[in-house]
Structure formats: C-alpha cells, structure tokens
Amino acid sequence: MYCRKCHNDVKGIQKNGFLVCPKCQGPLKKELSSEEKTLLIQSLHQRENRYRDRNDTALSGVVLGVTFLIIGFVFFYLSFKLNLADQSDNTKYLTTDSVEFYIAMVGLVGGGGAFLYGIIQFFFDLRKIRVLKHDAAEIQKTSSAQVGKTGAWLPEFEKALSIKIQNRKKLRQIERTQKPNK
Ligand SMILES: [Zn+2]
Numbered sequence: 001m002y003c004r005k006c007h008n009d010v011k012g013i014q015k016n017g018f019l020v021c022p023k024c025q026g027p028l029k030k031e032l033s034s035e036e037k038t039l040l041i042q043s044l045h046q047r048e049n050r051y052r053d054r055n056d057t058a059l060s061g062v063v064l065g066v067t068f069l070i071i072g073f074v075f076f077y078l079s080f081k082l083n084l085a086d087q088s089d090n091t092k093y094l095t096t097d098s099v100e101f102y103i104a105m106v107g108l109v110g111g112g113g114a115f116l117y118g119i120i121q122f123f124f125d126l127r128k129i130r131v132l133k134h135d136a137a138e139i140q141k142t143s144s145a146q147v148g149k150t151g152a153w154l155p156e157f158e159k160a161l162s163i164k165i166q167n168r169k170k171l172r173q174i175e176r177t178q179k180p181n182k
Pocket of ligand 1: 003004005006007008021022023024025026
C-alpha cells in the first residue's frame with residue numbers, strides 16, 4: 001500500500017491498534033482524498049522519470065561496455081606474437097607480458113563489468129518504470145492507495161508477440177485470397 005504522507009510503497013505495521021507506515025509513522029488508509037491522490041500520482045510520475053533517466057545511463061553503460069569488450073578482443077588477438085628468438089618458428093604465441101595483453105585484460109574486465117552492470121540496471125529500471133506506471137494508472141482509476149500486482153513481464157510480451165504473429169498470418173491469408181489464381 002502507498003503511504004499518503006511519504007508516498008512510499010510500504011507494508012503497514014500495527015501500532016496502538018492502527019496501521020501505520022514503517023517509514024514515516026503516518027497512519028495508512030486505502031481511501032485517498034482528491035488532493036492526496038493528485039500528490040501521490042505526481043510523486044509516482046516523478047519517480048518514473050528518475051528511473052527513465054537512470055535507464056538511459058544504464059544503456060550508455062551497455063554501449064560503453066560493448067565498445068571496451070571489442071577493444072579487449074582485438075588487443076587479445078594482437079597479444080599473440082611470433083617468437084623472435086626463433087626465425088624458423090611461424091607459430092604465434094600468447095605473450096602475457098606485452099602491452100597488448102595488458103590493454104586486452106583492462107578492456108575485457110572493464111568492458112565486461114560495465115556491460116553486466118548496465119544490462120542488469122537496465123532491466124531493473126525497466127521493471128520499476130512498469131510498476132510505477134501501472135500503479136499510477138490504477139490509483140487514478142480507483143482512488144485507492146492499495147494497488148494490485150503489476151502483471152508479469154513475459155506473459156505480456158508473449159501475448160503481444162502472438163497478436164503480432166496472428167496479424168501477420170491474417171495478412172498473408174488476405175494476400176493469398178487476393179492473388180489471382182493461375
Ligand atoms: Zn509514510
């Protein structure tokens with residue numbers, strides 16, 4: 001349930017027979033006055049925007065990570081060198097004491113880290129944005145501080161996908177029927 005005072009999504013605790021917010025100790029109530037409702041929805045929208053900003057940053061992290069990973073792989077390839085002591089040997093050996101190898105390691109570790117961190121943050125923020133959007137819409141509709149669960153991600157994705165596939169099938173059928181028979 002959302003707290004009418006601090007606008008946090010909290011699990012109420014019992015205190016002197018009242019349900020209160022564990023963060024601000026304010027009394028929790030489902031019913032929202034129209035002013036409380038407006039403020040709460042505003043606060044949810046602001047939070048949603050903050051997550052959107054961070055979501056963009058996370059995406060930059062992913063792009064940066066991929067760039068460093070590519071550099072890492074290129075320099076890893078470059079750290080294979082010929083054995084200069086033996087001119088007849090044409091095999092390239094991985095030289096771990098070369099500058100190339102050092103750059104490769106920095107690129108792979110740094111890039112891998114940025115990529116992983118970015119991708120996790122990206123999906124976490126996306127999920128948060130979805131929940132905030134859903135909650136704001138539900139509060140708008142019901143004027144209640146208590147909201148239901150945001151639907152799972154994948155089922156919606158699959159539903160959207162199946163609708164797309166069905167539409168494409170229908171389109172193909174129409175195309176087929178419109179084609180003149182030879
Ligand atoms: Zn509170």
